[in-house]
Amino acid sequence: MHFSQYKSKKKPAKKKNRLNGQNTKKLRKGVIRFLILAGIVVSVIPVIYFSDNVYRLASKKPVKQRIAAQTSWSDRHFTVQSVRITGNNFVTMEELSPYLQRVKGNNIFKLDIADMANRLRNNPWIKDVSVRRELPSSIAINIVERTPAVYINSKNGLYLSDEEGILLGEKGVSSFGLPVVYGISLEGTGTGKKTNSEALFSAIRIKKELSSIPWIELPLTGIEVDGRSDITLHMRGYRIKLGHDRYKDKLRRFNEIARDLNGKGIPYKEVDLRFDNQVVVQTL
Numbered sequence: 001m002h003f004s005q006y007k008s009k010k011k012p013a014k015k016k017n018r019l020n021g022q023n024t025k026k027l028r029k030g031v032i033r034f035l036i037l038a039g040i041v042v043s044v045i046p047v048i049y050f051s052d053n054v055y056r057l058a059s060k061k062p063v064k065q066r067i068a069a070q071t072s073w074s075d076r077h078f079t080v081q082s083v084r085i086t087g088n089n090f091v092t093m094e095e096l097s098p099y100l101q102r103v104k105g106n107n108i109f110k111l112d113i114a115d116m117a118n119r120l121r122n123n124p125w126i127k128d129v130s131v132r133r134e135l136p137s138s139i140a141i142n143i144v145e146r147t148p149a150v151y152i153n154s155k156n157g158l159y160l161s162d163e164e165g166i167l168l169g170e171k172g173v174s175s176f177g178l179p180v181v182y183g184i185s186l187e188g189t190g191t192g193k194k195t196n197s198e199a200l201f202s203a204i205r206i207k208k209e210l211s212s213i214p215w216i217e218l219p220l221t222g223i224e225v226d227g228r229s230d231i232t233l234h235m236r237g238y239r240i241k242l243g244h245d246r247y248k249d250k251l252r253r254f255n256e257i258a259r260d261l262n263g264k265g266i267p268y269k270e271v272d273l274r275f276d277n278q279v280v281v282q283t284l
Contacts, residue, residue, distance in 0.1 A: 078108045078136050087143035091125045099123065108133050116141075124168050124192035149204050150223070151180040159186065163204055165195045179207055179221040182234075199225040202244060206231050209247045215255065230274070243274035257281070 080103055085096065099119045103111065113131040120129045120141070128144040146162040158180065160168040169191040181203040189195045203223045210216045210233075222234035231247065233240040242250050250273040257279060261268055272280035 080104050080106055080108050080111065080139055081137040083139045083141065084134075085141045085143065087145065090145050090148070091123060091143065095123065095125075096120070103139060108135065108137065108139070111139070113139070122192075124166065148176050148178060150178055150200075150207050152184050152186060152200070153180050153182050154184070154186045156186075159191075161195070161200065161204075165197070165200055165204075167191050167193055167195065177219045179203075179210065179218050179223050181223045181225065183225040183227075199227075199229050202229040202231060206233075206242070206247050209251065212248075213251060216251075238268055239270045241270065241272040241274050253279070 083100060083103055085093070088096065099122070100116070103116070111133075113133065116139075117129050117131045120126055120131075120143070125145055126143055127146045130142045132140050134140050146164075146166060146168060148160045148168055149163045150161055152159045152161055152167075157170055159170060160176070160178075161181075162168060167186070167189060181200065184195075184197055184200050184203070186195065203225050206223060207218070210218060210221065217236075220236055224232040224234060226232070229244050231242045231244065233242065240251070240254055254271055254273060257271060258268075261281070267284040268281050269284055270280075270282040272282075
């Protein structure tokens with residue numbers, strides 16, 4: 001009979017108990033970690049809620065203070081310190097100053113530059129104007145002025161007019177070297193207004209022709225316009241009657257006649273060039 005030795009496959013109880021103890025420790029550690037994490041979450045939520053409410057209260061409460069602080073910062077850094085004006089050859093700074101009151105010292109963004117430009121256009125000498133901001137602290141103004149064309153001799157004094165017939169007001173006679181126009185009525189027309197007098201436009205046209213003739217001295221020339229818009233030039237010591245057209249051709253013709261008369265020693269006080277086929281000369 002053959003006998004074999006039997007060995008049990010069961011692990012010893014001691015080893016099994018050791019494994020159970022290790023599993024229990026792992027479980028305990030997991031529970032502890034979970035409880036720690038839960039405690040952290042529970043403690044953070046009130047902090048976040050409280051912080052959010054504090055922020056909301058802080059942001060709602062000082063809105064006016066925050067706006068005031070921003071405004072104060074803007075006023076400090078964008079206050080107008082200088083006004084630069086270009087293009088003003090005739091209009092003086094003294095004449096412009098009433099239109100530019102309360103500009104310096106103000107916030108550059110609070111200035112209504114469109115309104116400023118409109119106020120400047122109220123000056124009869126200003127044809128157009130542009131106003132712009134130059135950050136951080138300057139205002140730039142570019143002026144397009146009206147150009148005076150003639151003086152108008154009225155019963156109230158000498159008035160300047162530009163080429164469009166806009167009355168520019170009174171200025172010193174010696175300032176511009178322009179001819180004086182006679183025979184124009186300014187009744188009902190004030191400074192800064194346009195006159196629709198055809199007689200004035202005739203005078204302005206002849207003035208343009210005179211400007212290109214070397215021997216004409218504009219400051220010493222008078223332009224008389226009658227009711228039919230016929231032009232008579234008043235020169236030093238004589239008159240030239242030109243009529244109402246072909247001024248340049250007639251003045252060239254006068255120059256030839258004047259040289260002939262001067263060469264012959266014949267003094268004259270009037271030369272009438274209104275007619276195509278004849279010249280009438282009044283001698284002294």
